[in-house]
Amino acid sequence: MGWRDDIIEAFRSIGGEGHYDDIYEAIAEIRGGDNLPKTWKAIVRAEIEKCSSDSELFDKKNDLFYTVEGIGKGIWGLRNYDPDIEPIDLTEDDLGFPEGKKLLREHIQRERNPKLVKEAKRKFKEKHGKLFCEICEFCFNQKYGKIGEDFIEAHHTKPISDLQPGEKTKIDELVMVCSNCHRMLHRKRPWLHKDELKLLIVKH
Numbered sequence: 001m002g003w004r005d006d007i008i009e010a011f012r013s014i015g016g017e018g019h020y021d022d023i024y025e026a027i028a029e030i031r032g033g034d035n036l037p038k039t040w041k042a043i044v045r046a047e048i049e050k051c052s053s054d055s056e057l058f059d060k061k062n063d064l065f066y067t068v069e070g071i072g073k074g075i076w077g078l079r080n081y082d083p084d085i086e087p088i089d090l091t092e093d094d095l096g097f098p099e100g101k102k103l104l105r106e107h108i109q110r111e112r113n114p115k116l117v118k119e120a121k122r123k124f125k126e127k128h129g130k131l132f133c134e135i136c137e138f139c140f141n142q143k144y145g146k147i148g149e150d151f152i153e154a155h156h157t158k159p160i161s162d163l164q165p166g167e168k169t170k171i172d173e174l175v176m177v178c179s180n181c182h183r184m185l186h187r188k189r190p191w192l193h194k195d196e197l198k199l200l201i202v203k204h
Helices: 003-013 020-031 040-050 101-110 114-128 140-148 179-185 194-200
Strands: 017-019 065-067 075-078 153-156 174-177
Touching: 003 020, 003 040, 003 075, 017 020, 020 040, 020 075, 114 153, 114 174, 153 179, 174 179, 179 194
Parallel strands: none
Antiparallel strands: 017 075, 065 075, 153 174
């Protein structure tokens, strides 16, 4: 296989999107660390940008990749990625996880089980009749109509680095939040509790 095929396989192995570091590690596993040329990371970056309409280097042939947060952030995704499980959003803390990207991927697959997130959302909706942010009460369905139906993010109250080997995330450790509140929860170290963030909301 060529570099393009390996990059696509790497994206699939990391869940469809990730930072360059995630992509590099996945490709090293695919190709074998001893079989890589000195400039292989530059080759990977160039191939991704050449195959993305988000980039000025796009060759206008194969639009395979997209930027997640804009050029320069180093976070890319695979277009037309069709996961066999519900995708999981990565937070900035996840992307900077100090214990290694391989452990992060294993953690996402095991601890941040999308089935658990789906069940937590189901129980929340069953109890409240709809999905809304537990902090600011924003409801995507109410604001955006059908496109926002059943959309909400799940905040994991326990950081990856605090999990013990074999420890499983529990449903009561998930908080339903909008995208804005989710970002704000992660702005402090240690993370803010949902009630602490509620107190910081400016009333107009």
